[in-house]
């Protein structure tokens with residue numbers, strides 16, 4: 001039996017920021033060795049109710065079986081206990097912020113809620129691999145890059161990834177950035193490079209491999 | 218708690234009865250028997266959920282058909298899993314909420330217990346403060362009594378001085394007379410007259426000496442003040458004694474009038490009651506103007522003895538009356554008294570399970586009434 005590693009990555013963020021859209025795009029763009037069905041659990045008006053989940057992974061000969069389970073949480077404030085349950089035992093977090101000017105307060109509230117819930121499930125926002133994505137860059141009334149730089153450049157989460165999940169821009173890049181930050185912890189825990197010869201670039205390449213007919217980044 | 222890292226097994230995804238039904242349907246659809254295996258076997262087609270094989274299909278069917286059968290089963294499992302996963306998550310979230318509630322409840326109880334403890338220790342501190350205050354009040358009360366005794370002693374000294382004065386002067390005269398008697402005895406004239414005078418001188422001296430011994434008896438009784446002797450005593454006699462001790466403070470001998478009914482002996486601490494009477498009389502006397510008078514009465518009323526001390530002195534305003542029982546309240550100049558008169562009376566009366574009433578009117582005078590139980594239960 002190959003050694004199985006299961007990693008949990010959670011897309012977090014305020015309601016309607018584009019978490020589910022990120023996952024839909026990954027499902028459409030990625031072409032890893034293994035990809036399961038995309039499970040979407042939402043209400044009739046496209047609001048995530050429990051979570052969305054996409055399993056991807058790769059196997060190496062008969063020695064290693066790596067699985068990534070990509071989850072989204074429901075962003076609506078009232079689903080806090082669900083968010084907390086989905087967040088529990090996460091290995092990495094992608095925070096999807098909404099770039100629209102009128103959504104900045106919601107971003108802040110949600111980020112604080114993330115820190116809170118991480119703490120409640122025994123994780124530390126300062127230590128967990130985390131990437132911040134500012135989505136909906138295709139819209140016009142959005143926070144300027146300059147402002148984002150001022151606000152975030154001194155944080156541990158700089159650089160941010162700017163994206164338009166709707167158009168598929170920046171989605172793979174965000175995911176890739178997370179994998180970069182995730183790799184050291186996984187490598188340390190499971191000896192990826194030592195036992196299996198999987199260094200960071202191999203890890204990234206095998207998990208962010210895209211379909212031939214798509215080259216949007 | 219459900220762990221979403223562990224893949225769900227076939228049985229968790231779909232109840233066995235449903236699996237059996239699905240297999241019958243698949244067999245009927247394909248027109249050939251399909252067997253569901255729970256462990257991999259060569260030539261069997263895996264059925265996956267979320268990248269994990271959960272079962273294998275074995276059949277003689279051609280591969281594409283076998284794959285289609287597996288895919289159909291996977292589709293079934295996928296949708297069953299949606300419900301299963303949502304249900305598990307819901308359960309986890311609910312349990313976590315419940316635990317959080319319980320923790321909050323426990324925290325609340327803990328803090329409640331802390332506050333209870335705090336309030337208990339607060340109560341203890343208040344009690345100890347009250348004890349301290351009581352003790353220091355008691356000390357003040359004692360020292361006020363000592364001061365009263367001191368004042369008395371001074372008065373007594375003065376009072377004793379007078380008879381001693383004339384006794385010694387008389388005795389000197391008697392000495393001279395004795396000389397003359399000796400001479401006259403020789404002349405034998407005027408002897409009878411001298412001897413008569415000598416008699417009266419000696420009588421006067423005797424009377425003076427008696428007065429001194431009476432005073433000394435009174436002082437002793439009053440000096441007994443610290444003796445906490447509980448016994449039946451004669452209240453009227455105590456009043457008379459106390460008044461005698463205050464004699465030097467009286468403007469005229471008839472400043473104080475006693476109207477004392479026949480009384481039964483009552484139980485109590487005579488020294489303490491004597492102190493109370495002394496304080497009441499002192500207060501009354503100090504309030505008097507030039508023509509001031511004090512009337513003291515006693516009479517039995519039901520199962521009590523009523524004692525009144527009434528003066529026609531300058532009286533008290535309502536404000537003074539209201540504060541008269543505060544330990545340090547005084548209208549007299551600093552140094553003229555600690556103001557403990559009335560509080561001490563109240564203490565004594567309360568200790569004897571009695572009652573007290575004070576009425577006063579500015580310019581009209583003051584009347585203090587004490588009721589002491591005849592059948593006492595004094596502590």
Ligand SMILES: Nc1nc2c(ncn2[C@@H]2O[C@H](COP(=O)(O)OP(=O)(O)OP(=O)(O)O)[C@@H](O)[C@H]2O)c(=O)[nH]1
Nearest residue numbers: 015016017018019020021048074075136164165166
């Ligand atoms: N213009 C624009 N719209 C986007 C973008 N990403 C998502 N949206 C739209 O925003 C809406 C919400 O997107 P979702 O992906 O469902 O948002 P979510 O974060 O999953 O929302 P919850 O599940 O309610 O938390 C949808 O109508 C998306 O089409 C983007 O990059 N640009």
Ligand SMILES: [Mg+2]
Nearest residue numbers: 019020047048
């Ligand atoms: Mg969603």
